Amino acid sequence: VILAAASGEAATAFIEIGAVALVLAVLARLAAHAGFTAIPLYLIAGLFVGAGGVFPLDVSRDFISLVADIGVLLLLLTLGLEYSSSELRHGLRAGALAGAVDAAANFLPGFAAGLVLGLPVAAAVLLGGVTWVSSSGIVSKVLGDLDRLGNRETPTILNLLVIEDLAMAVFLPVAAALVVGRSFGDTALTITVALVAVGTIMALALQLGDRLSAVLHRAGDESLLLAVFGLTLVVGGLAQRLEVSAAIGAFLVGLALSGPVQERAGALIAPLRDLFAAVFFVFFSFQIDPADLFGSLVPAVVLAVVGIATKMGTGWFAAGRAGVGRAGRLRAGATLTARGEFSIVVASLGAGLADGERLGAVAAGFVLLTAVVGPLAARAVDRIGAEPVAA
Amino acid sequence: VPEIHETLLPGVGVRHEFTTSGGERLALLTHRTGRRELAVYDRNDPDACRTVLHLDTEDAGALGEVLGLNQVSDAVQAAQRLEGVAIDWITVPPGSATAGSTIGDGQFRTRTGTSIVAIVRGDTTIPAPGPDAAFEAGDVVVAIGTPEGLRSVRSLVGS
Numbered sequence A: 001v002i003l004a005a006a007s008g009e010a011a012t013a014f015i016e017i018g019a020v021a022l023v024l025a026v027l028a029r030l031a032a033h034a035g036f037t038a039i040p041l042y043l044i045a046g047l048f049v050g051a052g053g054v055f056p057l058d059v060s061r062d063f064i065s066l067v068a069d070i071g072v073l074l075l076l077l078t079l080g081l082e083y084s085s086s087e088l089r090h091g092l093r094a095g096a097l098a099g100a101v102d103a104a105a106n107f108l109p110g111f112a113a114g115l116v117l118g119l120p121v122a123a124a125v126l127l128g129g130v131t132w133v134s135s136s137g138i139v140s141k142v143l144g145d146l147d148r149l150g151n152r153e154t155p156t157i158l159n160l161l162v163i164e165d166l167a168m169a170v171f172l173p174v175a176a177a178l179v180v181g182r183s184f185g186d187t188a189l190t191i192t193v194a195l196v197a198v199g200t201i202m203a204l205a206l207q208l209g210d211r212l213s214a215v216l217h218r219a220g221d222e223s224l225l226l227a228v229f230g231l232t233l234v235v236g237g238l239a240q241r242l243e244v245s246a247a248i249g250a251f252l253v254g255l256a257l258s259g260p261v262q263e264r265a266g267a268l269i270a271p272l273r274d275l276f277a278a279v280f281f282v283f284f285s286f287q288i289d290p291a292d293l294f295g296s297l298v299p300a301v302v303l304a305v306v307g308i309a310t311k312m313g314t315g316w317f318a319a320g321r322a323g324v325g326r327a328g329r330l331r332a333g334a335t336l337t338a339r340g341e342f343s344i345v346v347a348s349l350g351a352g353l354a355d356g357e358r359l360g361a362v363a364a365g366f367v368l369l370t371a372v373v374g375p376l377a378a379r380a381v382d383r384i385g386a387e388p389v390a391a
Numbered sequence B: 001v002p003e004i005h006e007t008l009l010p011g012v013g014v015r016h017e018f019t020t021s022g023g024e025r026l027a028l029l030t031h032r033t034g035r036r037e038l039a040v041y042d043r044n045d046p047d048a049c050r051t052v053l054h055l056d057t058e059d060a061g062a063l064g065e066v067l068g069l070n071q072v073s074d075a076v077q078a079a080q081r082l083e084g085v086a087i088d089w090i091t092v093p094p095g096s097a098t099a100g101s102t103i104g105d106g107q108f109r110t111r112t113g114t115s116i117v118a119i120v121r122g123d124t125t126i127p128a129p130g131p132d133a134a135f136e137a138g139d140v141v142v143a144i145g146t147p148e149g150l151r152s153v154r155s156l157v158g159s
Helices: A002-032 A038-048 A060-080 A087-115 A121-132 A134-146 A153-182 A183-216 A223-240 A245-255 A260-286 A290-295 A299-321 A326-336 A339-351 A358-391 B057-081 B108-112 B149-158
Strands: B003-011 B013-019 B025-030 B036-041 B050-055 B086-091 B116-121 B124-127 B138-144
Touching: A002 A038, A002 A260, A002 B124, A038 A153, A038 A260, A038 A339, A038 A358, A038 B025, A060 A223, A060 A260, A087 A121, A087 A153, A087 B003, A121 A299, A121 A358, A134 A153, A134 A299, A134 A326, A134 A358, A134 B025, A153 A245, A153 A299, A153 A339, A183 A223, A183 A245, A183 A260, A223 A245, A223 A260, A223 B025, A223 B050, A260 A339, A260 A358, A260 B025, A290 A358, A326 A358, A326 B057, A326 B116, A339 A358, A339 B057, A339 B149, B036 B057, B050 B057, B057 B124, B086 B149, B108 B116, B108 B149
Parallel strands: none
Antiparallel strands: B003 B013, B013 B025, B025 B036, B036 B050, B086 B138, B116 B124, B116 B138
């Protein structure tokens, strides 16, 4: 009887998960056809199937939550795989000042908005993180699609992304410690432990990365996939034990892999990442009541307008320092305006906070707007930039 | 020779750029995947690319070969202007002992003082072949040296 009940439950889960995957497949195709990222569509799909949505699912929440968490780890792993250690060092040197301006100009609006909305300080800090980081996924796709990889402003943009991603390695553990919300002394201790742990893992990753990569490279595809997946989960889990945030552990695993194995692992993990990350985005808005999202529409729109303006300013400043002209500075700014996967990762840290649902709703609205407007703006500035020349 | 600037593109690859003698700025983007992009910058907006050519690994190889071929013919022309230096095209006959052996095996430079600058095989050319390059029957070997040296190469390859 128990077996029959369990298999009945499994059958329901299969049908529901399958149906959602099919819907996501259509959405991904639509997004690819329209030339923008599918993340906003995934978020909207999550609203429909979540609490208060039109088609609430009854698949076990624990199961989806675990799959979504693995999605975050894989997102961060592939982000780490993008960069080699020499690129990190170079990016840090080339863009440190621009990175600091970027942090100040884009963290503060979200943080201030959080305080104005009456969110707890920890949630306001997370909202600052949401508005801070550009989406490396969307930005690099836009650069490729618009044939701008060769452009003179592009290294500036890419260096900023590197710095933001590295800054997240510090920001996420700090934010995670704030979210736990203990006394000041305990929080300071947790943050110190977390930062020391990040520093140690990063040093280890850069030291042992080559040897690890050489060992892994001898493995066949199947074994390599399992090894990288396993390593990511183990390091992520250990990092979580130290309250560093599992995502950063995964990011550092990605950084540690270098050379030919870096590309092989990237290619092998990508389909897995797409699958798990789609679940993550759906699950994120699955937890948001659509009524909350409508309630947060005004703050989200205001924040998006401000956030787009501050990113434009950041790109304008950073590209100007690299000696790029007016049109290129506009392009740099517009390209950077899109926020995406990382903002959602940051916001999801606050799901357990008292005002977590409002934070989630504002963040979702903000990401929906900037992820759609960003690529459109990046395209549109080409025309604005070209006009004075044509006249 | 124009000065070539190298720029690291984190997460993408490397970009090399230079200005042609005609004043056009040209960039070659090498993706980590081996894919290349050949870009010409816009004269009005020097930060943007006017034309971008996408080349996969094979396309890039073909382009490199064509450019290399021109270098060989440049070398040939230069050689023909020098006194006492000659150039010869020598076909590797079927059944020759040279077929299957490498340039290094033949020790052509040591034994004859000539340099093998290219091997033409059907439609493709191997410009500036290294000592590991192997001959096949039917290859045309392009060699530069003194007339006597070239005669020795011809008899070595033909035997």
